[in-house]
Amino acid sequence: MSYVIPGRWAALARSTDAVDPRALLDKIGGEAGLLSAGGAELVAAGFRPKLVERMLSARDEVSPDPFYTLGSPSYPEALLGLAQPPALICVRGAKVGDRAGLAVVGARACTPYGRLVARRLGAQAANLGGALVSGAARGIDESAHRGALEAGGVTIAILGQGLCSRASGPEARRLHEDILNGGGSLVSELPPRDPPTKYTFPRRNRLIAALARATVVVEASLQSGAMHTAKAARDLSREVWAVPGRIDAPASAGCLLLIAEGCLCVRELVEVTAGWRRVGNDPASRLLMALDAPRGLGEIAARLEAPLREVLGLLTKLELTGAVVRLPDQRYALS
Numbered sequence: 289m290s291y292v293i294p295g296r297w298a299a300l301a302r303s304t305d306a307v308d309p310r311a312l313l314d315k316i317g318g319e320a321g322l323l324s325a326g327g328a329e330l331v332a333a334g335f336r337p338k339l340v341e342r343m344l345s346a347r348d349e350v351s352p353d354p355f356y357t358l359g360s361p362s363y364p365e366a367l368l369g370l371a372q373p374p375a376l377i378c379v380r381g382a383k384v385g386d387r388a389g390l391a392v393v394g395a396r397a398c399t400p401y402g403r404l405v406a407r408r409l410g411a412q413a414a415n416l417g418g419a420l421v422s423g424a425a426r427g428i429d430e431s432a433h434r435g436a437l438e439a440g441g442v443t444i445a446i447l448g449q450g451l452c453s454r455a456s457g458p459e460a461r462r463l464h465e466d467i468l469n470g471g472g473s474l475v476s477e478l479p480p481r482d483p484p485t486k487y488t489f490p491r492r493n494r495l496i497a498a499l500a501r502a503t504v505v506v507e508a509s510l511q512s513g514a515m516h517t518a519k520a521a522r523d524l525s526r527e528v529w530a531v532p533g534r535i536d537a538p539a540s541a542g543c544l545l546l547i548a549e550g551c552l553c554v555r556e557l558v559e560v561t562a563g564w565r566r567v568g569n570d571p572a573s574r575l576l577m578a579l580d581a582p583r584g585l586g587e588i589a590a591r592l593e594a595p596l597r598e599v600l601g602l603l604t605k606l607e608l609t610g611a612v613v614r615l616p617d618q619r620y621a622l623s
Contacts, residue, residue, distance in 0.1 A: 291354055293376070295346030296322055298479040300375040303339050304487055309358055309375045318359060351480045353380045353451050365581040367498050369524050374477030374495065380451050381473040384444060384499065389419040390560070391500035391521070393493075393514040394428025394507040395539050402428055402507040402539065405531055407435035408557050409504055414441020419472070421446065421500045423492065423513070424463055428506045433463060443472040446496045448489035450482035475499075489513055494520040501577065502527035504560055505551075508542030515542045518551070525622075529554050575602050576611065582621040 300309060300322070315333040316322055325333070330340045355378045356363045364384045367373045377384075390413040392406055410432040413420045420436035422429040424445035436443040445467050449455050451474055456464065464474055477495065478488060493513050497503055497520035505528070508514035521528045528551040533540025547553045554560055571594070578591045589599040603620055606612035613623045 289352075291351045293349045293351055293355055293479055294323055295348050296343045297357055297376055298349050299339065299343040299346040301477060301479060302342075302482065303375070304491070305336055305339060306372070307334070307336075308372055310373065313359060319357060349479050349481070351378060351452075353378050353480065355379070364499070367495065368581055370494055370498050370520075371523070372494075376477065377495075378451050378476050378478070378480060379473055380475075381468045382442070382471055384473055384475060389413075389421045389444065389500040391421040391496050391503040391517065392428065392432035393422055393496060393503065393505055393517045395509065395512060395514065396425050396427035396429075397539070398427040398431075398507045399537075399539060401533075402531075403431040405554075405557065406431035406506045407438075409506070409560065410435025410437075410441070410443070411439035412557060412560070414439035414443075417441075418501075419444050419499075421496055423448070423489075423496055424460065424467070424474075425489075425513075426459070428514070430459075430463055432506075433467060437466055437470045437472075440470075442470065443467050444499060445472070445474050446492050446499070447474060447476045447484075448492045449476065449484035450478045450480040451476050452480040453483050455483050490516050493517040497521035497524060497526060500526065502529065502560070504529040504531070504554065505543055505546060506531045507533060507539040509538050510541045510545060512542055515546075518542075518546055522551075527552065529560050571598075572602055572606060575599065575606065576622065579612065579620060579622050582615055582619040584619050588620065 312334050316325055327340050327344055331337055355376050357376045358373055392409045394402060406428045410420045414436040420432055420441060420443040422432045424447060433443045490513055493516040496517050503517055503521040505514045505518050518528050530543040530546040530551050531554045532547060533543055574592060578588050589596050592599060603612060610623055612620055614620055
């Protein structure tokens with residue numbers, strides 16, 4: 289089966305403009321307006337002239353994998369918390385849902401110790417029944433994915449290239465195949481055949497943070513993609529953990545800085561997943577996980593498969609503690 293990505297959506301997906309695509313879509317009238325508006329209308333709605341030129345000349349693209357556009361019912365709600373959510377995402381394998389995830393990220397040029405820690409974290413995440421989220425790069429990412437797979441877990445890889453790009457080497461392709469065979473997913477915000485660039489890898493890091501309930505940085509230099517992921521997680525008010533390392537090791541400089549800035553220090557591996565277990569299993573925390581977007585009482589109860597009265601009681605307690613707020617439209621959201 290194949291899917292056709294409209295050229296204008298593909299052009300918008302490639303845009304690196306620092307603009308929230310939701311605002312542009314709202315002004316142009318959603319998908320219908322995006323696909324039918326003329327150049328002057330697009331510019332008037334806030335689309336930059338160069339982007340409009342690319343949109344008007346773009347051709348439709350065929351994808352072997354399903355894709356979900358911003359605003360569609362199947363678009364992952366976890367991504368909507370981003371300041372700039374992707375215009376579309378392509379998914380190969382299992383659909384990306386609301387399953388609680390742990391992100392494990394770090395350096396490509398990592399130490400044997402870093403690989404061991406990442407592998408064990410991946411396995412512990414799998415043993416808790418959640419998804420391991422990472423970027424499928426060599427080093428820490430690969431080790432975390434492998435640890436989850438070896439433990440029989442599901443893992444999600446966020447790629448910095450299109451899902452049909454041939455830029456990956458044989459080792460990366462084997463990892464991708466193993467992830468899919470294990471019931472996991474490959475995800476990209478790029479059209480299927482787009483190659484990786486120096487911009488696409490840093491941009492994809494925000495998706496890793498958004499799809500995880502907590503992020504662990506195992507090893508990272510000060511200027512690294514893992515630090516971008518940590519920043520994105522902090523911007524989303526997600527938990528960030530860092531593994532301490534030697535003070536004279538460049539690969540630990542980023543982790544030590546994160547700890548100094550107030551991120552959680554991994555003193556024992558069990559700390560990370562023990563805390564995550566509490567987030568994932570008690571009723572109040574399951575409710576908080578269900579609030580990855582503002583929701584009404586009925587929708588929350590349906591997600592939790594719990595009686596309305598029980599959910600309302602939990603919501604009241606969480607309101608009193610300041611963890612949850614009730615919006616003017618009577619929906620509930622994280623504070």
